[in-house]
Amino acid sequence: GAVVSQHPSRVICKSGTSVKIECRSLDFQATTMFWYRQFPKQSLMLMATSNEGSKATYEQGVEKDKFLINHASLTLSTLTVTSAHPEDSSFYICSAREGEGSGNTIYFGEGSWLTVV
Amino acid sequence: AQTVTQSQPEMSVQEAETVTLSCTYDTSESNYYLFWYKQPPSRQMILVIRQEAYKQQNATENRFSVNFQKAAKSFSLKISDSQLGDTAMYFCAFMKHGGGADGLTFGKGTHLIIQP
Numbered sequence A: 001g002a003v004v005s006q007h008p009s010r011v012i013c014k015s016g017t018s019v020k021i022e023c024r025s026l027d028f029q030a031t032t033m034f035w036y037r038q039f040p041k042q043s044l045m046l047m048a049t050s051n052e053g054s055k056a057t058y059e060q061g062v063e064k065d066k067f068l069i070n071h072a073s074l075t076l077s078t079l080t081v082t083s084a085h086p087e088d089s090s091f092y093i094c095s096a097r098e099g100e101g102s103g104n105t106i107y108f109g110e111g112s113w114l115t116v117v
Numbered sequence B: 001a002q003t004v005t006q007s008q009p010e011m012s013v014q015e016a017e018t019v020t021l022s023c024t025y026d027t028s029e030s031n032y033y034l035f036w037y038k039q040p041p042s043r044q045m046i047l048v049i050r051q052e053a054y055k056q057q058n059a060t061e062n063r064f065s066v067n068f069q070k071a072a073k074s075f076s077l078k079i080s081d082s083q084l085g086d087t088a089m090y091f092c093a094f095m096k097h098g099g100g101a102d103g104l105t106f107g108k109g110t111h112l113i114i115q116p
Helices: none
Strands: A004-007 A010-013 A019-025 A032-038 A044-051 A067-073 A076-081 A090-097 A106-108 A112-116 B003-005 B010-014 B019-021 B024-026 B032-039 B046-052 B064-069 B074-079 B088-096 B110-115
Touching: A004 A090, A010 A019, A019 A032, A019 A090, A019 A112, A032 A067, A032 A076, A044 A067, A076 A090, B003 B088, B010 B019, B019 B110, B024 B074, B032 B064, B032 B074, B046 B064, B046 B074, B074 B088
Parallel strands: A010 A112, B010 B110
Antiparallel strands: A004 A019, A019 A076, A032 A044, A032 A090, A067 A076, A090 A106, A090 A112, B003 B024, B019 B074, B032 B046, B032 B088, B064 B074, B088 B110
């Protein structure tokens, strides 16, 4: 089946710095990718929808200037957490849709643990 | 907007037993997809089963089957002959048909524990 790769799986950064997380669709083109955040023992919360070649669509309450999303190609979307603070520490997961004509199957990356110290 | 409700925060059954996880949803859409995802301790989201709303027949994948009641907006997951490896968080999810910019809407999840 289709594979979505997310990198890094774990990252620790200092407060005030920025960190980038990559999401790649390895064997299919993804015009749309999604970024979720998951707090401990909670469900996945959709942060934003990443559209290739256009601006991301952010969910209400998500700061677009803090969580920068870039979808530069059909196989890569990146999430950059800018000026990170300890409260940004969380598990971030991306997913990608395998095209409109394939039944709208969505595949998930392995997730990235972000710890801000 | 869609909402997905999972009313069972945690369930525990003995190995080899059958267990049913409940899920209800609310939507004004007439056509959509429903999913069950499994999230083991590794945190990898694994698709267990999916159902197209326009199909009356309940989806089945080996030991996993659903009871889809469209009028009642109910989508329960039945796991037969449960195994220790089934221990995980299970999330019910909704997605509008047609895709586009809409992602998945998840329920809060059910923590399923299979006891040896």
